Amino acid sequence: MIDKIKESIAEAEAFEAHTKEEIEAFRIKYLGKKGVLNAYFAEFKNVPNEQKKAFGQVINQLKTTAEEKVNTLKEVLESKEEVKGIYGDLSRPGEPIAIGARHPISLVKNQIIDIFSRIGFNVSEGPEIEDDWHNFTALNLPEYHPARDMQDTFFIQTDPDILLRTHTSSVQVRYMENNQPPIRTISPGRVYRNEAISSRSHCFFHQVEGLYIDKDVSFADLKQTLQYFTTEMFGKSKIRLRPSYFPFTEPSAEVDVYWGLETEIDHRITKGTGWLEIMGCGMVDPNVLENCGIDSKIYSGFAFGMGIDRIAMLLHQIGDIRLLSENDVRFLEQFKSAL
Ligand code: PHE
16 A cells, blocks of 8 residues: 555656646645545555554645646746746747828818928918807808808807808918918818718818919919819819809809719719819909908908718718718728728
8 A cells, every 4th residue: 555655646746747637637636635645645544553654644745746737837837928928939930010000081181281281382270169250251241141041050069150061261360460472372271061871971071172373363373273183183174163152262163173983982972963062162252351351442352161971971981971080990990002
């Protein structure tokens, strides 16, 4: 019997383990309730008295050997884990770093800025929360002017003077108040209108305002600038100007660019005509110049305001305007390759 226990001790000493599970199995095998050690203890009563001392000694030896083995194996394993924790597995392949993508609205906005900066326009900005003067009154839309209804406005409930700007034309006013001609500026930004949300329109969208004020600026200058822009932007130069009305420009026009009808999305966004309405424009009304402190007898100019969202939808073939504001990474990731 004593020899058998000695064998167990040798076996326990020789044991090696590489995982927590192996160590635990070892502990249960030797030190568990139904383990080797308890089995030997159960034999104790059958051992003749004169051998009891020697028997007890070897059993105790087995116990300490098994316990020490468990402890040292655990320590070795833990220290290995620590080393791994700091340096990781140095032979593992590198983790790919996820690259972000620019939002299609930013892509198109940057393109527009780039095209106009080449002909001397700078970039200006104004607040999205505006007052009545900059959004309406200075733009020839006094209180009770019916054209205020052209744009359903979000007002701040407690103060009817404060609103979310309905167009970037408010930035024109701010720019003219603070700068004298010659003025050549474009103002990109978000605008808000209280409209039903659908696949074609949203209660907020994006515009780029353009303003050119100098001596002897004519409608021909406006038309030529638009021609330059559409050719650079779309690679297409077929545009049409439809007479229109804006209180702050006279004469006024709406500009369409011929896009074509190649895809289903082209059909949807151009309502089956192939023509995309990209902006409103006109010669700045002398009243507006005067409201902003510019002498309308010396200076004249043109202004335009274009929507970015629909242009982005056509250029990137996006079928639903709501995708632009849902922040779905599966959508956004698709613009990784664009600059
Ligand atoms: N502000 C007009 C709109 O949002 C567009 C526009 C800008 C028209 C400048 C003429 C001149 O519809």
